[in-house]
Amino acid sequence: MNMKYKLCILDSAFKESNNNEYNKFFGLLLSLRMKGYMHTHGINAIPIDSYDYIATNILLYREQNNEIEPLACSRIVRYSMCRGNNLEFVPLSLLDDEENVESIEAIRNFILNETNDITFDSSFTIAPKYKCTKESQIIIQYILGAVFCWHRDNGLNNFFASATLKIKTDKLFNKLGLESISNDAQYKLKSINNEPALMMKFISNYTQVTEQFMKKTEELWRRRYVY
Numbered sequence: 066m067n068m069k070y071k072l073c074i075l076d077s078a079f080k081e082s083n084n085n086e087y088n089k090f091f092g093l094l095l096s097l098r099m100k101g102y103m104h105t106h107g108i109n110a111i112p113i114d115s116y117d118y119i120a121t122n123i124l125l126y127r128e129q130n131n132e133i134e135p136l137a138c139s140r141i142v143r144y145s146m147c148r149g150n151n152l153e154f155v156p157l158s159l160l161d162d163e164e165n166v167e168s169i170e171a172i173r174n175f176i177l178n179e180t181n182d183i184t185f186d187s188s189f190t191i192a193p194k195y196k197c198t199k200e201s202q203i204i205i206q207y208i209l210g211a212v213f214c215w216h217r218d219n220g221l222n223n224f225f226a227s228a229t230l231k232i233k234t235d236k237l238f239n240k241l242g243l244e245s246i247s248n249d250a251q252y253k254l255k256s257i258n259n260e261p262a263l264m265m266k267f268i269s270n271y272t273q274v275t276e277q278f279m280k281k282t283e284e285l286w287r288r289r290y291v292y
Contacts, residue, residue, distance in 0.1 A: 069129070070136070072211055072289040075122040077146070087292045090133075094124045097135040101190035102257065105232060111256045112188060116155055119146040123215065125208045136195065137208035140188035141215060141224075144176060155185040156225045156264055160252050167247040168264050172225065175266075184224040186212060189234065209241065210282025211289070213275055222269040229254070230261045238265055242272045 073090050081087040095113055102112040121141040127134050147154045154176070160169050176183060189208070195201050216222050226243055228235035230251070243265040253259040271279075 069127045070207060070285055071126055071128060072207075072285055073124040073126065074215070074289055074291045075124065076292065077119055078122075079118040081292060084292065090124055090292065091122070093126070093133060093135045094122050094138045097124075097138055097192060098188055098190045100193055104193035104196075106257050106260060109258055112190075114256070115152065116140070116142050116147075119143075119150050119152070121215065123208065123211050125204060125211065135192060137191045137204045138188065139186065139190070139208055139212050141212065142185045142187075143221075144183040144185075154183075155187070156227070159227065159254070159262075160264065165249050165252050165264070167249045168252075171247045172264075175223075179223060181223065182221055184216070184221055186224050186226040205237075206278045206281050207285060209237075210278035210280075211286055213241075213271075213279050214282055214286040217279070222267070224267050226265045226267065227254070228263045228265050229257070230263060235263045235265065240272060240274045241267070241278070242270050242275050243267045 075081075075087060075091055075094065078087070078091050081091075095117065098112050102110040117140065119142065121143075123139045123141070124135060125137040127136060142155050144154050146152075152158075154172070156172055157169060160172075162169065191201060191204055191208075195204055216224065225246065226238060228238050228243075235245075246264045246266045250264040252262055252264060254262045
């Protein structure tokens with residue numbers, strides 16, 4: 066295990082507004098996401114919103130000579146946090162009432178029938194300088210392995226996720242056990258230049274790839290910093 070990689074888990078930013086250490090990492094994470102999305106989708110992409118402040122944000126980084134270099138990040142939003150803060154559950158806010166009727170009904174039915182909390186996972190981002198490099202594969206395994214470790218440890222193994230078709234995130238997510246939520250699950254990301262995306266779901270079944278990612282990340286996950 067290469068000790069140069071580190072993980073930071075940032076919960077509910079609005080509760081930590083006076084925590085300077087938290088604010089430092091939160092700022093680095095948002096900056097990374099902005100750079101990553103603008104690099105891929107152009108300068109009009111807006112990947113930051115109010116959900117960031119109630120979410121669990123995961124940051125993969127390395128620290129050398131007291132300098133922190135953000136490498137990748139991802140975001141997990143609980144249904145209960147949305148409801149408690151008078152926000153619409155994220156996937157329902159993204160889908161179109163006319164074009165995604167079947168998907169909206171599927172999500173609402175799932176919420177009604179699920180006794181545990183549900184999450185929406187999104188904002189998967191890699192630092193632009195590491196895209197299409199050999200290290201990118203390691204970074205992807207660590208950040209997504211961390212996401213699945215979080216779900217395992219929190220007992221929340223049912224979740225929805227958004228996959229951007231332009232960069233074929235849906236293909237990667239499919240290997241990790243996610244599938245399209247319905248026949249009309251494709252939608253447009255209005256804040257990301259109307260990029261086509263796919264609403265996907267994971268229902269508790271790890272694939273061999275998922276297990277490999279989690280096993281590779283396990284030691285790093287045990288050493289994570291939690292704020």
